Amino acid sequence: MLREVDPDASFAEWIDDGDAADLRFTGDVRSARWALEPIAEVDIIVQQEEPRFRRLLVADMDSTIIGQECIDELADFAGLKPQIARITELAMQGDLDFSSALRERVGLLAGLEESTIERCLAERVRPNPGAATLVRTMRLGGASCLLVSGGFLSFAEPVAEMVGFDQVRANRLAIDRGRLSGSVDGDIVDAGAKRSALVETRDELGLAPPDVLAIGDGANDRLMVEEAGLGIAYRAKPALAEAADARLDQHGLDALLWVQGIRRREWVKAG
Numbered sequence: 197m198l199r200e201v202d203p204d205a206s207f208a209e210w211i212d213d214g215d216a217a218d219l220r221f222t223g224d225v226r227s228a229r230w231a232l233e234p235i236a237e238v239d240i241i242v243q244q245e246e247p248r249f250r251r252l253l254v255a256d257m258d259s260t261i262i263g264q265e266c267i268d269e270l271a272d273f274a275g276l277k278p279q280i281a282r283i284t285e286l287a288m289q290g291d292l293d294f295s296s297a298l299r300e301r302v303g304l305l306a307g308l309e310e311s312t313i314e315r316c317l318a319e320r321v322r323p324n325p326g327a328a329t330l331v332r333t334m335r336l337g338g339a340s341c342l343l344v345s346g347g348f349l350s351f352a353e354p355v356a357e358m359v360g361f362d363q364v365r366a367n368r369l370a371i372d373r374g375r376l377s378g379s380v381d382g383d384i385v386d387a388g389a390k391r392s393a394l395v396e397t398r399d400e401l402g403l404a405p406p407d408v409l410a411i412g413d414g415a416n417d418r419l420m421v422e423e424a425g426l427g428i429a430y431r432a433k434p435a436l437a438e439a440a441d442a443r444l445d446q447h448g449l450d451a452l453l454w455v456q457g458i459r460r461r462e463w464v465k466a467g
Contacts, residue, residue, distance in 0.1 A: 216454035220245075229442075241442040241455045243426055244406070248457045251403055253334050254394045254420055256412035257345035257352055257366070259288075260430050261327045261359060261449070266351040267301055269320040273312045276304055290415030290435035294346060295384045302369065306378025310371050313350045321351065323359055324430075326448030328466030331360040333453055336464050340401060344393045346385050346416050359466075365393045391419035409452065411444070412436060428452065 205221035221228055225242055232240045258265045271280035280301045287297035331341045343356045345366040352366035367385050370377040410424035415435035421427030429440035437443055
């Protein structure tokens with residue numbers, strides 16, 4: 197298929213035999229993506245040859261680094277999961293304004309005991325396959341890893357520690373006498389704030405746009421994914437999948453190490 201757009205395209209090498217391989221081509225990246233997209237049940241990442249290893253990872257949390265939407269799971273303890281999950285889904289599809297949708301959902305949780313957050317973390321929140329391996333291997337290679345979430349610091353900070361991120365940006369739930377007040381303290385981390393966090397961190401580190409790998413799953417990740425040198429949609433909503441450089445649908449997050457040319461024997465295994 198690739199030779200339809202580049203007759204000189206060729207197999208370069210196995211990264212890991214039978215699992216991940218490099219193909220080389222010259223010409224337009226978009227044309228190569230179009231040619232390879234019809235291949236079923238394979239994750240295809242088309243990128244420039246350099247830089248291969250990305251020096252900044254920026255990742256969404258809910259339904260990306262972890263398999264859950266924390267606010268939906270928290271709502272379950274209040275008996276409101278179907279109602280709140282519906283709003284979450286519409287916001288992630290891009291059908292609702294994210295900030296308004298967040299305020300509405302947080303408002304519905306007013307009065308919930310703060311201790312429920314710790315219980316929710318312990319009972320419900322789990323990293324997605326390959327998350328810790330991806331982050332820890334990149335950190336070992338010298339990369340910085342930023343977890344940026346439209347969710348809450350009460351979840352994002354423990355998740356960041358669990359997985360291995362060195363920086364976190366997220367919203368802060370307002371607490372009043374041990375209960376959720378129904379509001380958010382400070383400015384909301386929305387799509388624009390996620391992009392700004394990426395740019396600020398990139399600039400602080402003295403990096404160029406191609407040095408950045410960003411990954412998310414929903415419409416509010418679109419701006420940061422578009423800003424990154426390589427933007428990945430992870431099992432994503434259409435609003436993000438259509439804007440990303442590539443989709444990761446078949447493998448765990450550690451497959452992004454193959455994307456950077458890192459063989460499995462060099463991965464830092466979690467656990």
